[in-house]
Amino acid sequence: MATPSVSAVYIHVVEDVISKVRDEFLSVGVGENVLNELQGLWEMKMIQCGAISGPIERSAAPKGNAGPITPVHDLNVPYEGTEEYETPTAEMLFPPTPLQTPMQTPLPGNIDQPLYHMPTPSGPSDYGSAQDARSNIDVKPGRPSPYMQPPSPWMNQRPLGVDVNVAYVEGREEVDRGTPHQPATQDFFLMSSGKRKRDDYAQQVQPGGYIPQQDGPGDSTSDYFQLQVNQAQSSDKNNRVLANGDLGSSQQHGAHNGYDDLFRLPGAANEEYNTPAEHGHHVATPNPVQNEAAEDEEPSLNEDDDDDDLDDIDQGDDEPDTHHLVLAQFDKVTRTKSRWKCTLKDGIMHINNKDVLFTKATGEFDF
Amino acid sequence: MCLTETLDEMVSNGTLSPEVAIQVLVQFDKSMTEALETQVKSKVSIKAHLHTYRFCDNVWTFILQDAIFKNEETQENVGSMKIVACDAKLLTQ
Numbered sequence A: 001m002a003t004p005s006v007s008a009v010y011i012h013v014v015e016d017v018i019s020k021v022r023d024e025f026l027s028v029g030v031g032e033n034v035l036n037e038l039q040g041l042w043e044m045k046m047i048q049c050g051a052i053s054g055p056i057e058r059s060a061a062p063k064g065n066a067g068p069i070t071p072v073h074d075l076n077v078p079y080e081g082t083e084e085y086e087t088p089t090a091e092m093l094f095p096p097t098p099l100q101t102p103m104q105t106p107l108p109g110n111i112d113q114p115l116y117h118m119p120t121p122s123g124p125s126d127y128g129s130a131q132d133a134r135s136n137i138d139v140k141p142g143r144p145s146p147y148m149q150p151p152s153p154w155m156n157q158r159p160l161g162v163d164v165n166v167a168y169v170e171g172r173e174e175v176d177r178g179t180p181h182q183p184a185t186q187d188f189f190l191m192s193s194g195k196r197k198r199d200d201y202a203q204q205v206q207p208g209g210y211i212p213q214q215d216g217p218g219d220s221t222s223d224y225f226q227l228q229v230n231q232a233q234s235s236d237k238n239n240r241v242l243a244n245g246d247l248g249s250s251q252q253h254g255a256h257n258g259y260d261d262l263f264r265l266p267g268a269a270n271e272e273y274n275t276p277a278e279h280g281h282h283v284a285t286p287n288p289v290q291n292e293a294a295e296d297e298e299p300s301l302n303e304d305d306d307d308d309d310l311d312d313i314d315q316g317d318d319e320p321d322t323h324h325l326v327l328a329q330f331d332k333v334t335r336t337k338s339r340w341k342c343t344l345k346d347g348i349m350h351i352n353n354k355d356v357l358f359t360k361a362t363g364e365f366d367f
Numbered sequence B: 001m002c003l004t005e006t007l008d009e010m011v012s013n014g015t016l017s018p019e020v021a022i023q024v025l026v027q028f029d030k031s032m033t034e035a036l037e038t039q040v041k042s043k044v045s046i047k048a049h050l051h052t053y054r055f056c057d058n059v060w061t062f063i064l065q066d067a068i069f070k071n072e073e074t075q076e077n078v079g080s081m082k083i084v085a086c087d088a089k090l091l092t093q
Helices: A004-028 A032-052 A055-076 A078-093 A096-104 A106-117 A130-142 A144-148 A151-162 A164-169 A175-208 A211-219 A223-239 A247-263 A266-279 A286-316 A318-323 B003-013 B018-039 B088-092
Strands: A325-336 A339-351 A354-366 B043-056 B059-070 B075-087
Touching (some): A004 A032, A004 A354, A032 B003, A339 B043, A354 B059, B043 B075, B075 B088
Antiparallel strands (some): A325 A339, A339 A354, B043 B059, B059 B075
């Protein structure tokens, strides 16, 4: 069906392009003859493609489309588009985190705090007190900010993989769908942040051996302050569920960080800390083990599976890909369970060696 | 469309500067989109098994298997094929 209408459209496009590019050419100082040469070559190749319609040359045709269409829009549009589309993503992703973190805070927090109080009665009620609030603030720039940052790449990546649709669909039909997705992503964040935290601690602990020095930049003042800071940290930790319910390890962090100087336990603390941190908290805490297992599994699931799939397809379907191709713009892409629906517009199909142009296409796929 | 081939050729010949070639591609994009909007009025429906979906850089890629295309005139069956679609909203901006 390389119909006259299709080729008419092509010719129209060629002429349109040539005429509209003419000014550009002249302004750059490129002669009209070059323009004519361009048009001649282009049309010649078009005719070859259309006339011979061999698989190779045919496949060249859609590739030619693929070249300009995708990259060019990337050049032009995303500057505006990214702002529009990426900000909502961030907005969607961030608010949930604060929502959920406080939820889990009380559990570990309440259990942890009393333990810290035992040596130092100075710290009053943990969350309400102004001291803690202050020390929280003090600590945050030093400590947590490095922890806050690591999750962000995860946030940016995960949702793009998992939630992608939401960014687009959000404003449209699938607000519902966004919500079910979010818990999953949040879990990722929490777990990932938890892991980060642990890793960071491990890094800080191991090289120096003496934690107070490591903590120094963040907390360096008096021991009292350190204690408070440590409490704040632990509450911070709990707030962000960085400890993720591994009470044992978080206690160790606390004792370790805070009471080194006071109780002279650096060695023991180090050992105890390192063991759980490196070996996955097997002894102290069953929960983190699950978390780590989940962490380990899920990245690998996503990455490996995706890669494998893509690789397989890119390799396995290479031929069909080049033979049958649809290039279009999507209006929307929605998914219900495994059923995908998409509406495309203004596209070109190259199927069975025929070119088909369409203004609108609807697709229903089951995955 | 062979345009990129042509441009490649001319750029490597030295008859065209890459910048101008890009300009041509940009213009081609506009013209093609406009032509599709104004000169084509056909609808297609696709049913297929979705082998892979991918959404990267605002571009959807679907790899389909056992696809059935229907438009006003004909129906085409394709064993496996690929759809590449960029965002219509981004294009119109």
